[in-house]
Amino acid sequence: MRGVVKRFGALEVLRGIDLTIERGEVVVLCGPSGSGKSTLLRCINGLEAIALGEVIVEGEHVRSKGSKLDTLNPRIGMVFQAFNLFPHLTILQNLILAPTMVLKVPRAEAIERARALLARVGIEQKADAFPDMLSGGQQQRAAIARALAMNPELMLFDEPTSALDPEMIHEVLDVMRDLAHEGMTMVIVTHEMGFAREVASRVVFMDEGLIVEQAKPDAFFSKPREERTKQFIGKIL
Ligand code: ADP
Ligand code: MG
DSSP states (O other): OEEEEEEETTEEEEEEEOOOOOTTOEEEEEOSTTSSHHHHHHHHTTSSOOSEEEOEETTEEOOOOOSOGGGSOTTEEEEOTTOOOOTTSOHHHHHHHHHHHTSOOOHHHHHHHHHHHHHHTTOGGGTTSOGGGSOHHHHHHHHHHHHHTTOOSEEEEESTTTTSOHHHHHHHHHHHHHHHHTTOEEEEEOSOHHHHHHHOSEEEEEETTEEEEEEOHHHHHHSOOSHHHHHHHHHHO
């Protein structure tokens, strides 16, 4: 991202974001509520049109075509706080929908791959269940598997555990940790600072639409430079 400015009417929500993420990096994005974290993620996959600057993914300019999910770059997977599974489809149907419709993967092949992904996130026995029959943690693991079914190059997570009961947070973080260890490029908005410390290659701290500070997790948590970062860390640790 170079010089990215995003406005909602008169409100400037991103005020000049420069951010380069290398392949294989796991970037944890943190900052106070309203600082622009979700908006930044949404600019990476073209869900939001920007006013100024540029967003380039894998050498290609991201141009927003509005928030229609089927026009998004299929190489960028996104996982939201509120699972967003299609409630009228089974878990397996949720996983094969985009691969068959968007990537034109043959149905049998999509099903085989979906089952493998469900096994990978530990819910293969839920393939024929509907989302509301699953716990929150299981639904979020299904949502991650659904994103992976598109074979993404980059995964964006927007507070993936914030809506979960404490005992379910770990099962989702475990799946994300495995993904990180397999080399997936990830940008994760989260308040799980233990996870950030352990898994992130870099922590980026935002406030009021700007990147205030970024560092490797050890340095970020043990010797933050900026006053605003110190205050934030003091509040959440
Ligand atoms: P964060 O994810 O860090 O909490 P957001 O990116 O959601 O922050 O929001 C940043 C700011 O942009 C907030 O002031 C929020 O109210 C505003 N905002 C976000 N989305 C919209 C929208 N669709 N229309 C108007 N304002 C918005
Ligand atoms: Mg947000």
